[in-house]
Amino acid sequence: MINLETPTKLDTLTYQANMAALHVLRPISRKYDRAEHTYPVELDGLAELVAQANAQQAGMSASDTPELPESDAGAGGTINGRNLASLIGLIEMCWGDVGLMLTMPRQGLGQAAIRAVATPEQLERFGGKWAAMAITEPEAGSDSAAIRTTAVLDGEDYVLNGEKIFVTSGDRAELIVVWATLDRSAGRGAIKSFVVERDNPGLKLDRLEHKLGIRASDTANFVLENCRVPKANLLGSPEITTAREGFAGVMQTFDNTRPMVAGMAVGVARAALERTRELLEEAGVPVDYDRPLVVQGAAVAEFIQLEADWEASRLLTLKAAWMADNRMPNTVAASIAKAKAGRVATDVTLRCVALCGTLGYGEDELLEKWARDAKILDIFEGTQQIQQLVIARQLLGKQSKELV
Numbered sequence: 001m002i003n004l005e006t007p008t009k010l011d012t013l014t015y016q017a018n019m020a021a022l023h024v025l026r027p028i029s030r031k032y033d034r035a036e037h038t039y040p041v042e043l044d045g046l047a048e049l050v051a052q053a054n055a056q057q058a059g060m061s062a063s064d065t066p067e068l069p070e071s072d073a074g075a076g077g078t079i080n081g082r083n084l085a086s087l088i089g090l091i092e093m094c095w096g097d098v099g100l101m102l103t104m105p106r107q108g109l110g111q112a113a114i115r116a117v118a119t120p121e122q123l124e125r126f127g128g129k130w131a132a133m134a135i136t137e138p139e140a141g142s143d144s145a146a147i148r149t150t151a152v153l154d155g156e157d158y159v160l161n162g163e164k165i166f167v168t169s170g171d172r173a174e175l176i177v178v179w180a181t182l183d184r185s186a187g188r189g190a191i192k193s194f195v196v197e198r199d200n201p202g203l204k205l206d207r208l209e210h211k212l213g214i215r216a217s218d219t220a221n222f223v224l225e226n227c228r229v230p231k232a233n234l235l236g237s238p239e240i241t242t243a244r245e246g247f248a249g250v251m252q253t254f255d256n257t258r259p260m261v262a263g264m265a266v267g268v269a270r271a272a273l274e275r276t277r278e279l280l281e282e283a284g285v286p287v288d289y290d291r292p293l294v295v296q297g298a299a300v301a302e303f304i305q306l307e308a309d310w311e312a313s314r315l316l317t318l319k320a321a322w323m324a325d326n327r328m329p330n331t332v333a334a335s336i337a338k339a340k341a342g343r344v345a346t347d348v349t350l351r352c353v354a355l356c357g358t359l360g361y362g363e364d365e366l367l368e369k370w371a372r373d374a375k376i377l378d379i380f381e382g383t384q385q386i387q388q389l390v391i392a393r394q395l396l397g398k399q400s401k402e403l404v
């Protein structure tokens with residue numbers, strides 16, 4: 001039987017994350033939307049509390065790197081593990097503010113990249129640190145196989161050269177997971193990820209971007225100039241394998257990160273829906289689920305349609321994370337969740353702006369900000385079109401060169 005409730009063991013986490021979002025993130029939301037590139041110092045204390053809560057939730061110390069026991073994986077398909085717990089917390093925090101959540105110390109998507117391919121020794125060294133992820137280059141966005149940054153072995157180090165753009169938390173994180181190729185002529189199988197310390201002198205900050213939304217989050221562009229990293233910082237195996245095997249390792253990152261980005265979309269869309277409902281009620285247009293829509297008017301009918309779409313995106317997102325917890329292949333589910341939630345969040349937040357009229361468009365409310373913040377969730381970690389392409393390839397059994 002399908003159980004549509006979230007696990008009760010996550011109730012405390014949900015409550016705590018919601019309180020943090022309400023009392024820490026929301027009050028400073030507008031301040032850091034305006035003060036782009038200023039670090040939100042208020043987040044330091046909160047990040048510490050979140051780390052402790054996460055560790056408690058997982059029943060371990062803050063520095064541990066949690067791992068689901070192999071023997072439990074998939075047993076009866078009933079495990080709700082780290083992915084689901086992270087997702088539930090993330091949804092609440094993004095209900096508070098997506099940009100601030102993205103710049104919370106230790107919350108970087110780079111950790112998902114590390115967990116996807118790291119050895120136990122690497123997990124020990126890098127687990128728990130604030131890690132950003134640098135895939136995108138001027139000539140490689142949606143087509144991440146086109147990466148030009150090179151990594152050449154020189155003694156005990158790899159030497160990285162290239163350019164990385166639009167790195168979320170790139171300036172503030174402790175680590176940056178950089179994707180680079182060991183041999184451009186070997187194609188996808190030679191692309192590997194490398195952990196680079198943020199203070200590595202070969203990693204040069206070029207500039208910080210000015211953006212439409214998520215302005216509290218820093219977005220950095222880097223040049224890698226003879227950037228030396230220890231050999232042991234190559235995540236996973238250094239072997240150049242066939243395109244499918246080799247690239248599959250790094251692509252696994254997305255199976256972990258896409259449900260999380262979908263969760264961000266679910267969070268911000270819920271914020272917009274809840275505020276819109278309150279404003280409709282204040283305007284004398286209450287939403288009543290028990291009365292026929294035809295007597296409640298067009299605004300309520302539209303609102304309920306948006307809510308239904310949002311609920312579908314939420315359930316798909318929970319499913320993708322739950323599958324990851326249960327070690328089920330979730331590539332299709334992760335892309336479905338990301339495509340649906342990304343589209344729903346941009347649609348819902350913009351339509352909420354319209355439903356609330358001048359209130360929706362003005363800066364007295366956060367609705368216009370949420371509409372700006374939501375747009376990126378349909379772009380990074382793979383755009384709407386790329387998710388659809390991934391889904392189509394998987395369902396039709398086509399390789400990337402067969403369906404472009």
Ligand SMILES: Cc1cc2nc3c(=O)[nH]c(=O)nc-3n(C[C@H](O)[C@H](O)[C@H](O)COP(=O)(O)OP(=O)(O)OC[C@H]3O[C@@H](n4cnc5c(N)ncnc54)[C@H](O)[C@@H]3O)c2cc1C
Pocket residue numbers: 132133134135136140141142143165166167168169211219376379380381382383384385386389404
């Ligand atoms: C605020 C922000 C933060 C970011 N953070 C990070 C980060 O932390 N790390 C990182 O590595 N990157 C990051 N990115 C980069 C982001 O992942 C890319 O912008 C995204 O993957 C799209 O790449 P692109 O911008 O080069 O667009 P392109 O790949 O040039 O795509 C342009 C348009 O063409 C469409 N398109 C491309 N190929 C196809 C196709 N085959 N079929 C149909 N349509 C297609 C796309 O959907 C898109 O609409 C960030 C970007 C932004 C704006």
